[in-house]
Amino acid sequence: MGSVMPLVAVLQELKKRAVFDYDFLWVGIKNGPEKIMAEKNRVAFVSLPEAKLRRYFSWQNFTDVFSFVAAFFKSARLIKKWRPDILISAGGFMSVPLHLAACLLKKKTIILQEDVVVGLANKIMSRFADFIAVSLESQIKKFAAGKTIWLGNPIREEMFYGTREKAIGLFLLAPDLPIILVLGGGTGALNLNKILMDGLEKIVRVAQVIHVFGRGKDAAVPFFTGRETDSLIKERYHPVEFLDSSILADVYAAADLVVTRAGFSTLSELAVLGKPFISVPIPRTHQEQNATFFYEKAGALIFNESRGGWELANLLVENIKNKEELVLLGGRLKKIMLIDAREKFAVLVEEIVKKNKNPPA
Secondary structure (H helix, E strand, O other): OEOHHHHHHHHHHHHHHOOOOOOOEEEEOOOOHHHHHHHHOOOEEEEOOOOOOOOOOOOHHHHHHHHHHHHHHHHHHHHHHHOOOEEEEEOOOOHHHHHHHHHHOOOEEEEEEOOOOOOHHHHHHOOOOOEEEEOOHHHHHHOOOOOEEEOOOOOOHHHHHOOHHHHHHHHOOOOOOOEEEEEOOOOOHHHHHHHHHHHHHHHOOOOEEEEEOOOOOHHHOHHHOOOOOOHHHHHHEEEEOOOOHHHHHHHHHHOOEEEEOOOHHHHHHHHHHOOOEEEOOOOOOOHHHHHHHHHHHHOOEEOOHHHOHHHHHHHHHHHHOOHHHHHHHHHHHHOOOOOOHHHHHHHHHHHHHHHHHOOOO
């Protein structure tokens, strides 16, 4: 439930360690990324009715009450059937009915607080969660003492094993020319893709661009509509709809600079890997606070999308030429996040499961 990638990282670590013969069940929404990740990791998946709680007036708030009740009763049935030792969530309001049912049925729960700002779902669930794992040390004071643990943000293991040479070979890149990775696939992808297109002509004069534009977001990429483009863009611009995690690890390794939205999972991955980035947060969302955190701690630049594509191109050209500062920025970012969060989280899960299986006499 909730943010997907940290949960994938924990799942993979638990499978790898094999301390227990686990059975996993992933619960999410019917057409969400959780289902894709569950299938990829060969985990059973069950969907719940989707319910949201908006902090503004909407008629859907009334209808979602019924969806929430339905999700709660389905959650209770799932828990009684599966009898889990532990439930883990990384936020998202869809987690609330599941964890509420778990609390009432006396099942152990962990929630992960990723973002700098605590979301409504975690504010609610923290009241009855057994453990609260936080990504940042400063978040400890935001939750109840005694059950809050600073573990960091779990990062998928394969992200640490990418190689620049593989990415260069796969995308036929020039090894002596800077590489910019643009992660446009995700929430708010369409606007970011459009901004990149507006300044692409200037960017490719000094760098190569790998652009992950996202499923169904190619409308913002004019090169997919048959428009004639000049030879330099054809040679140095490499658009791709989606990257598998192993290929993404290679592209991370190759990238000299990354442009991305400010989802905490992505920013923490880049920070742990020491990859310099420019974040383009979605306006008036928690992403702005995420971006500000990395700016204040390490100097990672923030770009306001209202400035447009030409200004983004100017910023990229200016920074990609300053290799020394990019290396220094990567080093500062690497010091912010705990590198062993995945292992620590797995150990916590194992300790809880062990106590459940061997209760004190």
